[in-house]
Amino acid sequence: MIKTHCLTFLLTFLLTLQPSVTVSARSPHQDTTLRGVTEVSSSIMDLPPVTVTAGLTKLKPALAPFSVAVIDASDIKALPVRAVSDALAYVQGVDLRRRGPLGVQSDVTIRGGTFEQAAIMIEGMRLNDVQTGHNTFSIPLLPSDIERIEVIKGGAARAFGAGAMDGAVNIILKQPGASPTIGVGLMGGDASYQEGQLSASAATGSIVHRLSAQAMRHSGWIPSSDVEMQSVLYVASTELESAKAQLIVGATNKAFGANGFYTPRFPEQWEHVTTFIAGATLESKIASDVDLLVRGLTRLNDDEFRLKRRDPAFYTNTHRTEQYLAQIGLTHHSSYGTTSVLIEGGSDWINSSNLGTHRRLRGSGIVETVRTWGPLRLTLGGGLLTFSDRAPLPTGGLDLSYRLDSASASIDILFISLQTNGRIPTYTDLYYRDPATTGNPLLTLETARTAELGYRHTAERITISAALFHRNGRNMIDYAIDTAGKGTAGNISTVNVTGLDVSATWNLGHSILHHIRIGLVYQSLESSATTRTRYIADNLRTQGVFETRWQLPLDIRGTYTMRVIERVTDPTIHVVHDVRLQKKLSPFTITIEATNLSNATYIEAGWVPVPPRWARAGLDWSL
Template identity: 30%
Template sequence: MMRTSKFNHDAQSVLFFRKWGRKSYSLFLALKKVVAISVLAVIYFLSTPVITLATTQDTSEVKMEYDLDEIEVSAQRTPALYSQVARIVSVIERKEIEAVPAQSVQDLLEYIAGVDVRQRGTEGVQADVSIRGGTFDQILILLNGINITDPQTGHHNLNLPVSLAQIERIEVLEGPAARVYGPNAFSGAINIITRKGNGNSATVNASGGNFGYFDGNASANVQTGRVSNVLAFNKKRSDGYTNNTDFDELNGFYGGYLNTTDGDLNVQLGISEKGFGANSFYTPKYPNQYEATKTLFTSAKWNSTGDLHLSPAVYYRRHQDRFELFRNNPASWYGGHNYHLTNTYGANLNSWFAWDAGKTAVGFEYRSEHILSNVLGKEMDHPKDVPGEDAQFTKSDSRNTLSGFLEHSLYISKWTFTAGIMGNYISGSDLGINFFPGVDLSYDILDGVKLYSSFNTSLRMPTFTDLYYQGPTNVGNPDLKPEKSATIEGGIKFSKPVVKGHVVVFYRKGKNIIDWVKESEDEIWMTQNLTRLTSFGAEAQVQLLLRKRLGEFVPNVDVSCLFNNVDKQEDDFISRYVLDNLKHKLVLSVNQRLIKNVSIDLKMVYQDREGSYTRFEDAAPAGEVSYDPFWLVDTKLSYKRRNLTLFSSVNNLFDTTYNDIENVVQPGRWVKAGLIYTFQINKK
């Protein structure tokens, strides 16, 4: 069992990943999903033989088991365990990451009912990720607790310097989180936590598949005294599943971890470089697009021990983007590619202490965002050369954000209460100082069953693309106001030995919501603030831990669903993003051990999207059409023995034709196979 956190608490008895911890189904214990069990039952009993054979459990598995409820998660400013948080938090752990049929963060997030992943490029190339009907610009992305959100556009938020092979855990906080993370955590936040390594070892991970697919990873963990070092590299490529969908990506990542009696120091450095065919990514009128990006990210964070806990951090992120509207054979009127370079740096301090009245946290953050571009920003007096390109930046802009945080948590008998507030000032705006409060409350009505409710507020500043983009089909608006929202939610969370899950209802009211809109299919997209937008929805999850009671070869089943209705005040425009939300999402997961060391994982996802888009034929508009609902089925077969894992996966098993974004058609059936091998290194 995992150690609890350093502060005292009464850990609630919940579920233990005892006999099924290495099964990918346990991933969905940490998620939140739903679907029709009858459909799964038919597939399961037709494809899997009935096995009544009993085996002795591998003792190495037992050593890896721990109680999910004792994991400390980043859902509030004061430290809190998963079991204590009065919010919906999805936690995807390493065991589940290895078991599911996904090889990118985007694919993995598809299996969370409350998350909407609209993929343009597959396998981590590019995706717009949102939570509970928000937009891709309304969530905050963190890497080991450090904000890596891109100020240019949310399209680049998941340009990560790490591959899925190096991720230890992903935490998804659903709902506004401004008082926890600051501006832009408008509809939620995703915290990606990398692996810290254990001792001295090396791991190789390689897989291949159709469409010329290759994914190779190599990593090493080296322990030098109190310092643990992790170095990892990733190479991923594909020829593309259709014309102009090829990609080539290279990542490198270093993590250093120093443990002392006074505290812990975490240092990270990551680089990423990729180029990809962007078939109809931003406009189907010119489908032969291409994009290349480079990302550099580094940070250092200290966590002290003692009565007063201090956690200062500094960080820097540099992102360079080249967008080509014509990959080749440009039109005569084409003036050249778009070049963008953003530099983001910041520092923050969070401190907390425990006393008789609970736990109190106080924090501050300074963040500075800068952009150089030949498209975005205000005209510069003196152009600057674009690094590595025969071009110049002619425009720029910058802004600084200063935020202060105060939060208090109180635990009394069966009650938990957390209240906090963020004060925020953004340079270059006429907002002045704004305050965004929030409160979370829960009550344990039974052992393992709690009622909870929360109220939170948030804001989002427009991206530089929202403000300034000028193109043949899109025009930005420098007069945009920040988005603001208030959200209330409540429900029940339950955790019993055989069943676990939640039922929650939420309501969000947004003001000045930013969207790209037009009045007819022939007009140019323009950004504007929608006067009002309300969202009402419900989310439910049921996890049936049948294996825990009925035996090793009985499957675990996870069913979760989301319903969300977005209502706008005005009806006289076509929305590109805000109103194209998922109205229904259903996720069904089953994990089954076939024989010892061999397991199969099955995922079924149903999506029904609101809104419509202008269908293009031969690069010309052919009418406005609604999004069609669709089912996707993914599966993965794994064999694991000691340090070796062999696997084969099939995504989109039934070769469904579908699209998440306008005219960008997604790949059909994709078959992959690979291996993972870990070498233990004994140092003398």
């Protein structure tokens, strides 16, 4: 069975490669690409200044003892995305489930997990919504605000806390220079799409300020799929000789038709979500061998949902949540290696017309040590996550890597990662009730053991990675569907996921075609559930990502991508083609992009068909 699925998928993938050569482009001056490791510079030993910063120990992606993908600012600029979450659709191993595209509502799952089992962070601070994971990516960030996105694949609760059962996504914000800048962008397209963006930055003394704002609307592609969205983000940062600090404040407001989001019975569903975030970070060297890290974040969210948008009295849910987070960490460097300690405290509060009023206090303490013996590198860590309304959750694991290379022409490592992970149920899992769904206040913690064995080769023009992964999950939370179609939350005893993740990137250096990336994932899922469930079985079986970047005549840059998708619950293989073309006429940049060029038809999440071919064109002005 596995061989049949793999052969069918690979044949479809290879047969669809031929037309891709004619529709993509990219500038040869852009060096960073979307991939599992960051490209090395002309001297392989001079690794680029990119580090994975979400965990306790910073490290270069090429040396990471686990699977990691880094999407940097140049990748985001090249891809046909209008929202930060949309960039994750082009990372193999990540299943982006969008009920509403362009940042309306996105669920992120990694390596066979559910949308509640991946940690989403900004500058290392967790953003996951405690009401429901559907709202986690309701954040006031534009693609132009992002310096890079770090995607850690595999269990990561040891470093990122409860919820990072299958991986984590960490968003790093762009740091502007001291010179003042201003930018304006306008875009229009199918479905009456209209968008305007504004950004500006300036320095006052040693503090650099950056402000960005967006307003977007469209009429949708099916009835009641229209959107109106606004967001604003302010970032202030300063860097001294031995310390750097950052302040982040932002808000987003979006009202949208939710046809098919949660049930197919009411086509006039409607939702209004507003989110406010405020955070601060401080990194300082308090001694020659000791680093200090302090972080704090507040996230406030309001969610109003109606089954009939023009009749709020028929059925309306309102939810208000407040989340607070504080972290302090110390890292000691010595001739033996590094040792880090991270202490975290916080609280969650919800007041809901459906879920009731609840408050939770939480805390954690994590210790990690890194030791190196020649080419061998060992990381050991563990800790305890505590909750005022739940049993404590122990977590821990080890990462082991061995460098095979002995010369500077490439970096080759073998790595193994073993982790124990877990998460607590959301308030929706516990208390939600409507005619189609019933929560369960007796739910227990989810736990999982994950293992990964991998190899990575990094050279000047090519990177190759391959990893085998396995997750053994216990007490997994899902909704059992009865004969009437009603879902009831419960702990499913065992859910196992086993898979293979491979990728290759070539930077060809040609004047026309100069970048190719291929990623493939196959995974199998075994569940002990004796009845049909809502989320766990609805996962990827096979996934492929193909990307090329070109430099066309008239100095037109472009990117072509193809995604191949086969789900466990849908054996049909779907192929999605996207393209973006850009032409710079200083100080203007013209952008033309289109998604789903071949009008693929399938359901990505809920009961919502993916949008058909969607073309957009825009003009950006910057000084």
